[in-house]
Amino acid sequence: MTMTSSAACPCGSGRIYEACCGRWHQDFAAGLGLRAPDAEALMRSRYSAYVLDKLDYLLASWHPSTRPASLAPNEPGLRWLGLEVKRHCQQDADHATVEFVARGKMGGRAHRLHEISRFVREDGAWLYVDGDVD
Template structure:
């Protein structure tokens, strides 16, 4: 099975339980824009699992997007995503999530409250804060 076909029938990395083609696939390919900040955040998680630097940059507010590499240089084993909260107020939203992953066998946990803005009908990631444990 080709890599492209395998991606279409595989479960989406974002944890929705849907096949990637029915979930984040349309956003990752550019065929559609994520309709909510939560959908964008889930697709960005999927992009991290796929090491898709171009998508991450395209969905990051240019005013806050770093110039250095976004994805990990080391092979990363993404373990799962838990969305804890999604709040939208007009063209601004926050999404709180926990992402788990391993690098070189060492477990990591990223707990972030991400800020998003909607420009010209398109949601963009702005930045995030890290709640205390």
């Protein structure tokens, strides 16, 4: 899936992709590293990366201690339906959690992922560590 410059961002922020998660994806693709300003912005950009199959971004934004060796692209027929961020909690300058619900549909069946994700900031970049799935 590709995004046009005027398309709504998949993360559900209400902003256009280019002015929302697209800027973090573009900065990364340009070699500027991970630049999301906080854990919630990183989490939203990761959701959008899942929707858009930006696997390099997903792997780079995953903490090395928990990062998988690889990720598979979206299954044909998978349709992401939306993201709801329920809570963003900053524990200190370098640790945060984000609670969210991501919805999708595959083969006519709706799926819902409710997770409380843990993030850490290292060398100025926020990284996804892991999460508790409800």
